[in-house]
Amino acid sequence: MRPPRMLRVALIVLGVGLFAWGAEAWAETIYVQARTAQLRAGKTSLDAVVGNVKFGDALEVVGRDGNWVEVKTSAGAKGWIFANKTASSKPSGTNDTLAKLGQSMRGGDASATTASAGARGLDKASEGYANRAGVSARDRDAVDRMTAYQIPDQEVEEFLREGGLGEYAK
Amino acid sequence: MRSNHRLAATLILLALGAAGCAEIQRAGEDIARKSGNPRLAGAIHGVGNVVGSLLPIGYEEEVSIGQAMALQVVARYGGVVDQPELVRYVNLVARAVANTSDRPDIPYRVAILEHDSINAFAAPAGYIFVTRGLLKQIRNEAELAAVLGHEIAHVSQKHILDVIQRSKRLAGVTEAGLSYATSNPAAFKTVIDGAVKKLLDEGLDQEKETEADVVGEVFATRVGYDAEAYVGLLARLREPKGDDRALFKTHPNFSARIEAVQNTIQSKHLAATGVLLQERFVRMTKRV
Structure with a gap:
């Protein structure tokens, strides 16, 4: 005897649901373990960049080939990422919950930049330290400049490309 | 109560x-x-x-500690080298290595200390120093990447922060000197001076140095630099002369370190890629 129509529909829906859940549960997730990374149309550094991802982003693994992983972002974008820029576990990041709580409980506004130091400069605590320790203006300026020192991501990428490093390896 | x-x-x-x-x-x-x-x-x-x-030290506190320690390092080593192209090159190598390190989400900056001794240091929050003397000993970019990888590893593994927190606990100090960085600068200065003494005079524990070697080697090879390069540099530094003996005080037991790096290369199958980039290194550092 065939089961009633409603029951059959319910079983089909359940089956489809279980299949979808299973596929979701088995999908491998990896995380971006680089400050920034590019998704490419193919598995070489010569392929066009189709998207950018950043540290900690979750990516669903679609496939692997050598040093490259084909991934899908949470927004649905697909592309290839250099495997060394990913990790299998979610990176904790610099300020984890405990560190944030500790800092908050210690009441620190220590990093507030002083007015005299300007926008780029030493924070209030280190400027206070410099005063107490008698650090010269020349040495303060050196650390000030060091703090402000920046190289755009694009120039780092170009440096890697020129040297055949990272995903540009020959 | x-x-x-x-x-x-x-x-x-x-x-x-x-x-x-x-x-x-x-x-x-x-x-x-x-x-x-x-x-x-x-x-x-x-x-x-x-x-x-x-509780662990937060990033903003880490920046305060890093900056204050950096001030003392620069002061003790007589200032920094002011050669923009050279500084840029060393920073590019550091960024290349740091980008795929285990802690790529903070800025790293490298300054070259105007000093002929052979040494390198890392203060928290990514303040890294190499001496002019050390740069003179390095022969290619892969060796430089390994040295910077070692220092980045000290930052990513939070070695100095660990020393600070442990010393507070050992001393039974309950109130964090850090919380009074601004309201009680004397307590903050005590914390920083103790950390600087450990970094520059006593050196970190052997265990931390070995960990920085191993982790740093992994960081440098992740970018593609030749895994054997660091072994070559460590072997050369094992037999320094004169003033360079200062290096032994802060980075002891080179033989054990070389062995640890070699074991890591084998166990993690790190590749001898042949990527040394000697020509680029020589070109960029000719004025060292």
Whole structure:
């Protein structure tokens, strides 16, 4: 005897649901373990960049080939990422919950930049330290400049490309 | 303090921990003070600080520590090299390595110390130093990447922060000197001076140096630099002369370090890629 129509529909829906859940549960997730990374149309550094991802982003693994992983972002974008820029576990990041709580409980506004130091400069605590320790203006300026020192991501990428490093390896 | 005060302080502390919110601590202090109980307010404040001193150091605090230590390193080593192209090159190598390190989400900056001794240091929050003397010993970019990888590893593994927190606990210091970085600069100075002494005079524990070697080697090879390059550099540094003996004080037992790196290369199958980039290194550092 065939089961009633409603029951059959319910079983089909359940089956489809279980299949979808299973596929979701088995999908491998990896995380971006680089400050920034590019998704490419193919598995070489010569392929066009189709998207950018950043540290900690979750990516669903679609496939692997050598040093490259084909991934899908949470927004649905697909592309290839250099495997060394990913990790299998979610990176904790610099300020984890405990560190944030500790800092908050210690009441620190220590990093507030002083007015005299300007926008780029030493924070209030280190400027206070410099005063107490008698650090010269020349040495303060050196650390000030060091703090402000920046190289755009694009120039780092170009440096890697020129040297055949990272995903540009020959 | 009466026992019910202690109980109240403990309960508020538990609520505070459970909620993960320091505002509760301040609110508790406020309520106790307004209800005419300054002792209870003091107790809540004190207990909060004890817990706070046991929790990890946050990034903003780390920046304060890193900057203050950097000031002392620069002062002790007679200033930094002012050669923009050279500084840029060393920073590019550091960025290349740091980008795929285990802690790529903070800025790293490298300064070259105007000093002929052979050494390198890392202060928290990514303040890295190499001496002119060390740069003169390095023969290719892969060796430089390994040295910078070692220093980046000290930062990513939070070695100095660990020293600071451990020394506070050993000394039974309950209130974190860090919390008074601005309101009690004398306490902050004590913390920084102790950390600088450890970094520049005594050196970190052998265990931390070995860990930095191993982790740094992994960082440098992740970018594609030749895994054997660092072994070659360490072997050359094993037999320094004269003033260079200072290196042994802060980075002891080179033979054990070489062995640890070689074991890592084998166990992690790190590749001898042949990527040394000697020509680029020589071109960029000819004025060292």
